[in-house]
Structures are given as structure tokens and as C-alpha cells.
Amino acid sequence: xxxxxxxxxxxxxxxxxxxxxxxxxxxxxxxxxxxxxxxxxxxxxxxxxxxxxxxxxxxxxxxxxxxxxxxxxxxxxxxxxxxxxxxxxxxxxxxxxxxxxxxxxxxxxxxxxxxxxxxxxxxxxxxxxxxxxxxxxxxxxxxxxxxxxxxxxxxxxxxxxxxxxxxxxxxxxxxxxxxxxxxxxxxxxxxxxxxxxxxxxxxxxxxxxxxxxxxxxxxxxxxxxxxxxxxxxxxxxxxxxxxxxxxxxxxxxxxxxxxxxxxxxxxxxxxxxxxxxxxxxxxxxxxxxxxxxxxxxxxxxxxxxxxxxxxxxxxxxxxxxxxxxxxxxxxxxxxxxxxxxxxxxxxxxxxxxxxxxxxxxxxxxx
Amino acid sequence: xxxxxxxxxxxxxxxxxxxxxxxxxxxxxxxxxxxxxxxxxxxxxxxxxxxxxxxxxxxxxxxxxxxxxxxxxxxxxxxxxxxxxxxxxxxxxxxxxxxxxxxxxxxxxxxxxxxxxxxxxxxxxxxxxxxxxxxxxxxxxxxxxxxxxxxxxxxxxxxxxxxxxxxxxxxxxxxxxxxxxxxxxxxxxxxxxxxxxxxxxxxxxxxxxxxxxxxxxxxxxxxxxxxxxxxxxxxxxxxxxxxxxxxxxxxxxxxxxxxxxxxxxxxxxxxxxxxxxxxxxxxxxxxxxxxxxxxxxxxxxxx
Ligand SMILES: Nc1ncnc2c1ncn2[C@@H]1O[C@H](COP(=O)(O)OP(=O)(O)O)[C@@H](O)[C@H]1O
Ligand SMILES: [Mg+2]
Numbered sequence: 001x002x003x004x005x006x007x008x009x010x011x012x013x014x015x016x017x018x019x020x021x022x023x024x025x026x027x028x029x030x031x032x033x034x035x036x037x038x039x040x041x042x043x044x045x046x047x048x049x050x051x052x053x054x055x056x057x058x059x060x061x062x063x064x065x066x067x068x069x070x071x072x073x074x075x076x077x078x079x080x081x082x083x084x085x086x087x088x089x090x091x092x093x094x095x096x097x098x099x100x101x102x103x104x105x106x107x108x109x110x111x112x113x114x115x116x117x118x119x120x121x122x123x124x125x126x127x128x129x130x131x132x133x134x135x136x137x138x139x140x141x142x143x144x145x146x147x148x149x150x151x152x153x154x155x156x157x158x159x160x161x162x163x164x165x166x167x168x169x170x171x172x173x174x175x176x177x178x179x180x181x182x183x184x185x186x187x188x189x190x191x192x193x194x195x196x197x198x199x200x201x202x203x204x205x206x207x208x209x210x211x212x213x214x215x216x217x218x219x220x221x222x223x224x225x226x227x228x229x230x231x232x233x234x235x236x237x238x239x240x241x242x243x244x245x246x247x248x249x250x251x252x253x254x255x256x257x258x259x260x261x262x263x264x265x266x267x268x269x270x271x272x273x274x275x276x277x278x279x280x281x282x283x284x285x286x287x288x289x290x291x292x293x294x295x296x297x298x299x300x301x302x303x304x305x306x307x308x309x310x311x312x313x314x315x316x317x318x319x320x321x322x323x324x325x326x327x328x329x330x331x332x333x334x335x336x337x338x339x340x341x342x343x344x345x346x347x348x349x350x351x352x353x354x355x356x357x358x359x360x361x362x363x364x365x366x
Numbered sequence: 367x368x369x370x371x372x373x374x375x376x377x378x379x380x381x382x383x384x385x386x387x388x389x390x391x392x393x394x395x396x397x398x399x400x401x402x403x404x405x406x407x408x409x410x411x412x413x414x415x416x417x418x419x420x421x422x423x424x425x426x427x428x429x430x431x432x433x434x435x436x437x438x439x440x441x442x443x444x445x446x447x448x449x450x451x452x453x454x455x456x457x458x459x460x461x462x463x464x465x466x467x468x469x470x471x472x473x474x475x476x477x478x479x480x481x482x483x484x485x486x487x488x489x490x491x492x493x494x495x496x497x498x499x500x501x502x503x504x505x506x507x508x509x510x511x512x513x514x515x516x517x518x519x520x521x522x523x524x525x526x527x528x529x530x531x532x533x534x535x536x537x538x539x540x541x542x543x544x545x546x547x548x549x550x551x552x553x554x555x556x557x558x559x560x561x562x563x564x565x566x567x568x569x570x571x572x573x574x575x576x577x578x579x580x581x582x583x584x585x586x587x588x589x590x591x592x593x594x595x596x597x598x599x600x601x602x603x604x605x606x607x608x609x610x611x612x613x614x615x616x617x618x619x620x621x622x623x624x625x626x627x628x629x630x631x632x633x634x635x636x637x638x639x640x641x642x643x644x645x646x647x648x649x650x651x652x653x654x655x656x657x658x659x660x661x662x663x664x665x666x667x668x669x
């Protein structure tokens with residue numbers, strides 16, 4: 001029976017006993033489905049349970065409760081060495097006493113693949129990660145980036161149903177990391193294997209993933225495509241963690257169809273379109289991205305708030321303006337420097353208007 | 367300037383090392399030289415050596431042919447000493463084998479514990495060193511004696527109706543030696559296992575290796591230095607042991623160590639004792655070097 005899901009986590013809970021004797025839910029009732037052939041990222045700050053989730057899929061940890069299915073098969077009775085998944089470990093975990101060839105060929109050897117075929121497939125795998133002819137080297141004789149590729153080849157050569165990657169680029173420098181991001185993404189498309197990719201780097205997740213699960217404190221807060229997560233964050237944590245977001249606390253004054261009127265005490269009123277229903281007096285947070293704001297540019301039918309510039313930061317491609325409003329609310333505005341000789345739109349202490357459309361902000365309640 | 371500094375440093379280093387070097391020279395190499403000298407002279411009439419010394423290689427010949435002496439009777443076995451040596455090597459191999467086979471899982475078990483418990487367990491391993499070796503061996507003898515703890519226990523449990531003979535035979539000697547040398551096997555193996563990165567076992571499992579195959583292919587090769595150190599630390603002293611075979615064997619189990627000991631005691635044949643000591647040293651050294659060689663060759667051919 002074909003199954004459209006490569007991996008399913010059903011209400012998975014994993015608890016640890018802390019050294020102080022308390023109980024910690026490292027993964028807290030997580031349910032998610034990872035589709036076949038998908039590049040799926042687990043994104044969240046350090047300690048949110050990404051590695052633990054991955055380790056349960058790999059079979060190194062068993063869930064306290066809940067189910068993990070791989071290709072539709074329940075995994076609770078299947079130990080790590082029998083699962084159709086392979087892992088690229090955070091610190092690579094190459095075998096130091098073996099050559100590159102022995103490292104990459106290890107999985108095939110365990111499966112009983114003969115020596116001739118093994119060595120052919122190892123060469124193939126080395127070519128795939130663009131390190132041909134490295135067979136006889138030892139792990140210690142390789143640079144970090146090379147070790148990373150060998151670890152990748154060692155996993156991929158087994159043609160697993162699912163490849164698990166735990167912050168595989170974490171130890172590389174920025175330039176190499178960017179290179180490898182593209183390479184990994186291309187590779188994933190070529191081999192068509194489901195990738196589950198753990199990272200704490202939101203930019204990395206946005207660039208590479210088909211879908212992202214944002215995790216915090218053991219919970220999966222939102223699962224969706226990068227643009228969904230970015231444009232329609234489900235809550236303040238996601239909005240804040242992915243990209244940059246301005247938050248302004250206010251109180252709902254009323255709702256007219258889709259348009260919600262929010263009072264920002266002291267700073268004025270804003271009108272925001274939302275498909276949700278709000279009640280008057282409800283506390284909400286108006287969340288809006290800096291690049292959706294315009295400085296000194298009236299938006300017709302939109303919101304135009306008057307405030308004072310607090311700081312101006314020139315960062316080459318953009319200039320950032322921090323604008324404070326009478327009620328204490330603050331917005332960061334990002335203006336692209338399109339014209340080469342573009343003068344600053346405003347200076348510190350200038351009185352300015354910040355304009356944005358009614359569809360730009362999100363109203364978040366949690 | 368640089369040169370001066372370097373030379374100065376070198377001199378300082380020499381100054382630091384020399385007391386230790388001197389110590390080794392006086393208390394280690396000098397006795398060895400004296401023994402080498404004695405092994406090439408004739409014995410004195412009442413023990414000691416003939417004065418003035420009469421040089422000879424008879425002491426070495428005697429080891430390889432026990433009948434090459436005026437005291438040889440008609441039932442003389444020319445292989446006597448060689449066979450005792452062979453027997454000692456056999457006991458050495460058995461004891462080392464068991465020390466490693468028992469010590470490895472024990473070291474693993476200790477290394478897996480939380481830091482506090484781990485330290486406590488290592489102290490337990492080391493504590494026996496604080497007690498006199500003789501006292502400990504006699505204590506073990508009480509446990510294994512026919513009227514001893516173990517036999518009484520087995521008897522009470524009605525598992526046996528006759529006491530087991532666990533003393534004054536090879537079994538007793540082997541148990542005594544394992545008991546005495548187990549800590550020497552545990553210490554180096556523990557160090558190796560403790561340093562071993564357990565993620566590698568997960569990597570092996572991830573690539574489809576059962577726990578057993580992961581052990582043989584990854585963990586054992588990577589902790590082999592500890593095992594080799596354990597081998598040397600146990601095998602070398604056990605082959606030459608004389609206190610334990612004496613007590614646990616009750617004079618019925620002859621090892622090369624007890625034989626040498628006797629030459630300096632009741633037999634009063636210092637030159638023969640010295641000769642055997644030199645032979646033992648050289649043979650054990652050759653054995654250990656050969657073992658290392660074959661080990662590194664195995665590793666090289668595995669590439
Ligand atoms: N074996 C363990 N024993 C106790 N606590 C653990 C264990 N593994 C992970 N944790 C805890 O679970 C939480 C989640 O850890 P982890 O999954 O490694 O997070 P992440 O990979 O997202 O940084 C952390 O608070 C961590 O301290
Ligand atoms: Mg992690």
C-alpha cells in the first residue's frame with residue numbers, strides 16, 4: 001500500500017528526568033505529517049526539542065507516549081538499525097579508525113552488499129558530494145566541510161526512505177554554509193529522498209524547505225510552507241522568530257466585516273483586515289513586518305501614523321528607521337535604497353508618517 | 367640569542383630530568399647489570415658466587431637442557447625448565463584472557479554511570495591496592511579452601527556434597543592471579559572506553575549494524591589501545607609471578623617465578639636464578655613486541 005506520508009508523528013510525547021529530579025517534556029504532544037519526497041525542516045531555538053524529535057524518528061530514543069510511523073509502519077518495535085532512515089549527525093560521527101571508503105561503505109557492508117558493488121557505489125557517492133578520489137583518506141585528514149560531505153555520502157549511499165539531518169551545517173563558516181545550503185537543496189531534488197532537516201537558523205529553513213515546523217518548548221507551533229509561516233504567523237513567537245516583526249499592543253474597538261479597528265492607546269487607531277472575529281475590548285497585538293511599512297508616504301485607505309524618528313541605521317541595501325509614537329509604541333521601518341544617491345528619507349528627531357495598508361499587519365492574540 | 371635560550375632550556379630540562387634518570391639508573395639498571403654479571407659466572411660452594419669469578423655460560427645451557435648438570439639423575443627430563451616456562455606462559459595467557467573478558471564489560475559498565483557513581487566505583491576498583499597483597503591473597507585462600515566460605519555456601523545450598531578442590535592446583539593459582547591483576551586490566555580499558563564517543567555506536571546502528579556488529583566493528587577497534595595496555599600490564603607480571611602461585615598453589619604449581627625465587631632461596635643457585643631471570647625478561651619482551659607488531663600489521667592490512 002503506497003503511503004503519501006514518509007513520516008508521521010502522532011501525539012508524540014518524550015519526557016526526561018532532569019538532574020534535579022523533575023520531569024521535562026522535551027517533545028510535548030507533537031503531531032505532524034511529513035510528505036514523501038519533501039524537504040521538511042524542524043526550526044526552533046536551541047533546546048526546543050528538535051534533536052529529540054529526530055532521535056525518536058531514527059530510533060535512538062523511544063517516545064514516552066504516542067506513535068511514530070515511517071512509510072505507514074508503526075516503529076515502536078523496530079530498533080534503530082532496522083529502520084529505513086539514515087542520519088547525518090551534527091558532529092558528523094565519522095569512524096576515525098576507517099578510511100573514507102570504509103566509512104561510506106559501512107552501511108552497504110552491513111546490508112551484505114559485495115565488495116565490488118560496494119566500491120562502485122562508494123565512488124558514485126563521492127562524486128555526488130563532489131569529492132571524487134578521496135577513498136583512501138582518513139576522517140582526520142579532512143576539513144570540516146569535507147567531513148560534512150562524507151557524512152552526507154555515507155548516509156545517502158544507502159538510499160534511505162528518509163534522511164535525517166541534525167544541524168548539518170552548524171559547524172561550517174558562513175560562506176561555506178550558504179554554498180552547502182544550495183547544494184543540499186539541489187541534491188535533495190535530484191535524489192528525491194525525503195529530508196528532515198533540523199536547524200535553528202530561520203533563514204536557512206526559509207531558503208531550503210518545502211515545509212517548516214516551527215517548534216518552541218517541545219511544541220510544534222505552526223507547520224506550513226515558508227511563505228505561509230512568514231506571511232501568516234500563527235502567534236507572536238512564530239512572528240518574532242521568523243524574520244523581524246514589529247509588535248504594537250492595542251485593544252479592539254470594533255469590527256466591520258473583515259476590518260477590525262484597533263486602538264493603540266496614545267498613538268492612534270489602526271484598521272486591519274482579518275478573517276477572524278474579535279470582540280470589543282479584546283487585547284491584541286498588531287504585528288507588522290518592517291518592509292511593509294513606508295516612511296512619509298501616505299497610503300490611501302490605509303493606516304498613517306504620526307511619530308518621531310529615534311534612530312537611523314544605514315546597512316547598504318536598506319536603511320532602517322526606528323519611529324516612536326506618542327503612546328510609546330515603536331515601529332522599525334525598512335526602506336530599500338533603490339536610487340544610488342538616495343538621500344535619507346528622514347533624520348533622527350524628524351516628525352514622520354508611517355504608512356501601511358490594512359492587509360499588511362496580522363492581529364495576534366497569543 | 368635564540369640559540370642561547372634554547373641551549374639554556376635544554377640544560378634546564380636535563381636538570382629537571384636528571385634526578386629521575388639517576389634514580390632509574392641506580393635502582394633499576396644497576397641491579398639488572400649485576401644480575402647479568404652473576405648469570406655468567408659459576409655459583410659458590412655455599413651459595414652466592416665463586417670468588418674470584420669463573421666465567422661460564424652453563425647457567426643458560428641448563429635452562430634449555432635441565433640434564434646438563436652433574437646432579438642429573440637417570441630420570442632427568444631435559445625439557446623440565448622449558449616446560450615450566452611454557453606452563454607459565456599458558457597461565458599468563460589464561461589469566462590475561464579472563465582479566466580482559468571480565469574487565470572490559472566492567473569498565474564499560476563503570477564508564478556508563480553518572481559521574482559521581484563512576485568515581486565511587488573506580489575507587490572501589492582501586493581500594494584493594496591499599497591492602498597488602500599477601501593479606502588479600504590469604505583472604506582469598508580462606509574463601510576457596512575446602513572448609514572455606516564458597517564450599518560451605520555451596521554445601522548449604524546443597525549444590526555439592528563434596529567440597530570442590532579449588533586450592534593447591536592450577537585453578538586456585540589462576541583465580542588468585544585474576545583476582546590480583548583485574549584492577550590493572552580495568553584501569554587502562556576504563557580510560558579508553560570512557561574517552562570513546564558513544565555517538566559512533568549510534569552512527570553504526572543508524573547504518574544498519576546490530577549492537578553486536580557495532581561492537582566488533584567500531585567500539586572494540588577504537589578501544590583497542592586500552593585492551594593492549596591491559597594485556598601488557600597483566601601478562602608481563604603474571605608470567606613472572608611467584609607469590610600467588612606459591613600461596614594458592616601450595617608448592618604444587620610450578621611457575622617460572624617460583625622456580626627463580628627458589629634459586630635465590632633454598633636452592634642457593636644465584637647464577638642459575640639470574641640466568642633464568644634474564645631469559646624470562648628477553649622472551650617476554652620478544653613476545654610483547656611481536657604482539658604489537660602483528661597488531662599494527664593487522665591494522666595496516668585492514669586499510
Ligand atoms: N537524554 C536527555 N536527558 C535529559 N534531558 C534531555 C536529554 N536529551 C535532551 N534533553 C533536554 O530536552 C530538551 C530538548 O533538547 P533537544 O531535543 O536536544 O533540543 P534542540 O535539539 O532543539 O536544541 C533540552 O532541554 C534538553 O536539555
Ligand atoms: Mg539539537
